[in-house]
Each structure stands twice: as C-alpha cells, then as structure tokens.
Amino acid sequence: MNTISVQNIQKSFAGKPALKDVSFDIPKGEIFGFLGPSGSGKTTLLKILTAQLDPTSGSATVLDKPAKLMQKTDQKRRFGILTDNSGLYERLTIEENLELFRGLYDLPKSSIHKVLNFVNLTADRKKRISVLSKGMRQRVTLACAIIHEPEMLFLDEPTSALDPVNTAHIHKGLRYLNENGTTIFLTTHDMTEAETLCERVAILHKGEIRAIGAPAELKKTHRDGTLTVELTSGQSERLPMNENSATQVANWMSQGQIDRIYTNELSLGDIFIKLTGSELV
Amino acid sequence: MNVSLKRIQAIIVKDYKEFSRNYAISVMILFPLLFAFMYRSDGAEQATMYAFVINFSLAMLTSFVQACLIAEEKERNTLRSLMMTPASMLDVLIGKSALVFIISAAVLALSTYIFGYDTSNMMVLVAAIGISILLYTAVGTICGLYSKTLIEASLSIFPVLIIFTMGPFALVFEEDYPFVKVLRYLPSSQLSELLNALEIGATTNELIMNLVIISIWAIVLTVISFVLYKKRLMDR
Structure with missing residues (x-):
C-alpha cells in the first residue's frame, strides 16, 4: 500500500519547467529521499504534495487522498512538516511554542512532555527560542512537526547547516519514528544523509528524475566493474572483474601478497555526477 | 470553512505572550492614553477633539499593532508554520485579530474615561467604535500582509x-x-460626524447612515484582508 503516489507531475513557473513528468510511489513505512541540488525542484514537489502549490499537470495522492486536499483540517492532522525555514516564536520558550501546537492539534498536556523527552530537550524547556543554538532550534522544530504523532512526515533539508552531533541526534529520532510506523519523505542534497537514512532515493536534476532505487542497488547498477587489490609491497592494482583477474588474484593470494581487496563502487555523490554531469551544491 | 474555539484560543494566548514581551510594540498602548490626557476637554470642541483622539488611536494602536504582528509572523515564517497545522484561515485571522480587538477596546474605553467624554447614547458610541476597531484591524492586516518585514509594516x-x-x-x-x-x-x-451629532443630541435613527458607511468600510476591508491573506500565503 502506497502512502504517496505521484503520477506525471509537471510544474512550470512563467513557462519555465520546474518539474518534468515526475512519477514515483512511496510505500507505507518507508524513508524515501529526494536528492538534488538547490533549484532542482525538490521543494516545489514538497509544496505540491502538501497542497501549498498546484501542479501544472499530473496528479498525486498522499495518505489515500488527492494531494490538493492536504490543506483540509482532517488531512493536516495526519502529516507533519519540517522545512529549513520553519518558523518558531522567538520570544516564547520551547514549552510555550509546543503549547501552541498542542492547542492547535487539540492534544492532551502529556504530549508536550512526551515530545520534549523524544527530542531530549526536557531540561531546556523553559529556555526562550532566541537563546537556542541552531541545532536545538531544529530539534524544537522537529518536536512541533511530530507532536501529533503523524502518519507521514515531510522533511525539507532537515539537517542543513547542523553539526555532526546534532545531525546524528535528528537521524536517531527519525529512525525511531520510522520504526514506529511513520512514513518519511525527505529532501536533501546531503548524500551521506541519504545513504544512512533512506531505504530508497530518487535523484532529481533540473526537474527530472534521473534514477530511483535503494542506495545499494544504485551503487550496484552504476559500479564500474573493477576491483582494487592492494599488495603488501604497497603497490595497488585496479583489475577488471574477469577470469584473467581471478587467476591473477589467486596467484597473489597463494603467495600471501594481498593486503586488501575491494570492489570499486561509486558513492551516491559520484552516481549523481555521473547521471547529471553536475556537482551537488 | 471550519472554525475552532480551542485553536483560536491557542493563537490568542500565544499572541498575548508575544505581545507582552515585545516592548517596541506593546508600548503603543500608552499613546491613546497619553493623547486622551493631553487633549481632554469639556468645551465646545469636545466631540471634535475626542474624535481626533479616537481616530488617531485606532490607526496608531489597532492598525499598527495588527500590521506588526502579521508582518513579524510573515518575516519569521511562523505564519506558514501555522498554516500547516489544523488551524484554518479563519482560525488564524480571528485568533490574530481578537487580541488586537480586545486590547484596542480596553485602551479606548480607558481613553474615553480619561478624556471625560460622555454621551446619553452609549449604545451608538460603542457600536461605532467597535465597528471601527474591526475596520482598522483589517487595515492593519492588509498592511502587514503587504509588508515583507516588520520595519516595512511600521512604515x-x-x-x-x-x-x-x-x-x-x-x-x-x-x-x-x-x-x-x-x-x-x-x-x-x-x-467624527457621528460624535459631533451625538453631542448635540442626535437620535439613533439620525446616526444610522454614519454607522452604515463605517460598516461598509469594515466589511469591504475585512473581505480584502481575507482574500489577500489567502493569496499571499498560498503559492498556488
């Protein structure tokens, strides 16, 4: 069963295409990553899926309803969204910000305690947003997005500009949510994030999906068919994967000359460059 | 369009906390009181001066505060975050306008007391000022929605x-x-015309036209603020 189904979505701004014939499905319970550089159309698609924007053509369903209904109150209870510019009320404390969201979702008071524990901010709950670090703010924003325990979570560059410790904190939280049934749609230009977090990714370039699949599958598909053998002498050999190489490797092995041996796989970043001819920015 | 009192209440409480901690904006409640004190009189020009104090207060307090509250939410992207919650457009607009309405009503009542203005037809006075507060709140909303920053809104x-x-x-x-x-x-x-007429003892019937014109302004500007809100905050 799919949580998101996108069929032939096209979107143009003043005649300039931002999304071209984009189609994909996201099954329930998956973490799906949408990869692409700034301006590739990631945020445009996220806005279409949350009914902030209408597509020029094509259709999408989210949580079994047409995406254009995502601004209806009933549907809004079913998803959470975190964007890189999600706003918080600077003069209010962490707890007061969450109190607002609790009121808007009509939740019990215990939901604040629960979500504060989840993002590990219980001890800081009385601090005003204006004095928080970027990492703490992002955790508060995540808390606001998940306080109602949504079925679907949209994340737009959730860890951009965060340090590795805060990034790891957010990732841990997202994995926990996913294990508890939340489907996650993530846009990012961080290949490491995509590789460590996502079950499947789509590579978007200039509004088009260039590849889609599990990171391991994509690497397998795009590997160059060679292996590298590092010898004890310090010499390194790159060999094609064929019968002759196998004989050569067996030879080195029988003489105890092999230090390391590995297949040459491209990273997701390398695959992106290979597919699009441009670097991620 | 659904409206929820709980959601409106959550927005009012949040706005009240923000307003009370934002001294640059909350200081505006002092101006009407100061003007009422400075221009208080009981002479022949009492109604004209009272109208000036009220009109000035409506612009400087009601419209200014509303414009700043809306513009600040826009500038910090919190209005968009609110839109992604179950709060409907009406919840947000009513919630955000309610605080300004309550503050304006309280401050103008206190200003009227300080000024010393009295009338035998309090019902018409309350109706005229109440509708005017709605109207100036809508003006503030429009100014706030057109502004990209807090500074732009205040200007x-x-x-x-x-x-x-x-x-x-x-x-x-x-x-x-x-x-x-x-x-x-x-x-x-x-x-101003209504207040002058009240002073010379005009009946409610004679003041209906003034109330109707003020109401038309209030309705038109409120509708414009709603349409603009929808247009400005949705990318569609």
Missing part, C-alpha cells in the same frame, strides 16, 4: 495615519476644493 501605517486621522480636518477646504468632499466618506470623517 506602511503612516499613509493610513495621515489619510484617516487628518482626513476629517481637510474638510474645512471643501468649499474651495470640491474634490475634498470625497473625504467626507472616510470612516474617520463619519466617526
């Missing part, structure tokens, strides 16, 4: 202040410049 109030507050005074030139007559239909001119 955008000046044309409102000049036209609405000074408009009734420009009517002294209407004999020399007939086009000035159009200013007679400003809500501030209508309020």
